[in-house]
Amino acid sequence: MKIDILAVGAHPDDVELSCGATLAKEVAYGRKVGILDLTRGELGTRGSAEIRDKESKKAAAILGAEFRENLGLPDGFFENNRESQLEVIKIIRKYRPEIVLCNAIDDRHIDHGKGSKLVSDACFLSGLRRIETHFDGEPQEAWRPKHVYHYIQWKNIKPDFVVDVTGFIDKKLEMIFAFESQFYDPQSDEPQTPISSENFKESLTYRARDLGRLVGVEYGEGFTAERYPAVSSIFDLI
Numbered sequence: 001m002k003i004d005i006l007a008v009g010a011h012p013d014d015v016e017l018s019c020g021a022t023l024a025k026e027v028a029y030g031r032k033v034g035i036l037d038l039t040r041g042e043l044g045t046r047g048s049a050e051i052r053d054k055e056s057k058k059a060a061a062i063l064g065a066e067f068r069e070n071l072g073l074p075d076g077f078f079e080n081n082r083e084s085q086l087e088v089i090k091i092i093r094k095y096r097p098e099i100v101l102c103n104a105i106d107d108r109h110i111d112h113g114k115g116s117k118l119v120s121d122a123c124f125l126s127g128l129r130r131i132e133t134h135f136d137g138e139p140q141e142a143w144r145p146k147h148v149y150h151y152i153q154w155k156n157i158k159p160d161f162v163v164d165v166t167g168f169i170d171k172k173l174e175m176i177f178a179f180e181s182q183f184y185d186p187q188s189d190e191p192q193t194p195i196s197s198e199n200f201k202e203s204l205t206y207r208a209r210d211l212g213r214l215v216g217v218e219y220g221e222g223f224t225a226e227r228y229p230a231v232s233s234i235f236d237l238i
Contacts (some may be wrong), residue, residue, distance in 0.1 A: 003066055004031040008088075008098035008113035011041040011075065012056040013179045017195075018151035019101050020172035021165035022065070022221050028066045028168070033067040034048055035060055036091050037159065039075040046190040047181030054117070057069065059178035062171070067095075076111060078197040080118040088122035098196045100145045105224060108194075110156040116150055120226065123148050147151075149223040159222025161229055162211050164238065169208055210230040 007023055009015040015023070016037055023033050042049040043107075053070075060068040071087050078084055087216065092100070102119040103112040125131055127144025134140060152159060165172070177183060181190070184201040194200065211220035231237060 001066060001094075002032070002096045003034045004097065005033045005099045005101060006036060006092065006095060007033065008036045008038065008065065008100060008102040008115070008119045010078075010109070011039070011113040012037045012052045012070070013046070013176065013182060014103060014112070014153070015064075015101070015151075016059050016175040016179070017109065017204070018104070018153050019221055019223070020175045021168040022101075022151075023063055023065075023165045023220065024171040024175070025165055026165070027203050032041045032065065034066045034095055034097070035063075036088075037068070037070040038071055038073045038078060038088075038118070040072060041075055043075040043210040045193045046188075046196060051181050054178070055179040059175045062175045062178055071149050072181070078111070078114065078118070080114055080121060083148070084118055085122045085125055086131075086133060088119055089125070089126045089131065090135060090140065092123060092126040092145065093133060093143045094135050096143045099147045099149065101149050101151055101223070103150065104153040104155065104157060105150050106155060108155065112153055120148055120150075142218050148226050150226075151223045151225070157222075157224060159211070160225045162215045162220040162222045163220050164212070164215070164217040164219070165208065166212065169205060169219050172199075172208075173204065 006016045037122045040049040043050045103116040105116050106113050123145050129142040208219040212218050
């Protein structure tokens with residue numbers, strides 16, 4: 001299967017929280033989107049890895065993703081090393097995405113920055129023919145995505161571009177709250193975390209509204225780019 005966009009997160013729910021509306025918009029346009037989680041989020045304060053597995057499947061179904069895979073790397077302790085890079089390369093070569101979206105380049109959670117660099121490095125290495133990988137016993141061909149973009153997470157990183165996601169915020173929120181064990185619930189006896197507060201829940205909408213305000217639309221999601229984005233015409237900018 002060849003896809004258009006591969007969205008990668010260090011933890012289940014990273015993708016939904018940060019670029020869920022962008023993905024929902026592209027799926028609505030008929031593009032094929034897949035999700036890859038690096039870990040099962042087993043160190044999360046609330047819920048469990050098993051609960052997150054179920055929530056992840058539900059969120060992917062709401063989006064209409066072509067697939068969702070999990071590498072099962074150790075939450076909190078995975079490294080950007082040869083072994084991890086090869087596992088990501090296998091997924092890239094298996095699905096041959098044109099665009100890869102991955103974690104913020106710098107963030108509060110140490111896995112986010114690590115995941116960002118791991119995926120970025122794997123995207124480059126995946127294009128080298130002398131790196132050999134196999135899937136189902138068959139050799140894989142080299143493949144390098146055309147673009148690697150990093151979504152924005154906890155920190156307010158200045159975006160290089162903003163996607164107009166007006167009309168897709170409700171779908172994003174539906175995907176996010178499929179992870180019901182993780183977010184605000186006044187009836188829950190689970191310990192409180194930075195993302196389980198009511199303030200954080202409300203920030204999901206007002207942050208998108210503020211980015212939209214800055215670019216003249218109702219809602220936006222921001223990204224940073226490894227290379228300068230190019231347009232064919234100045235009129236391509238809205």
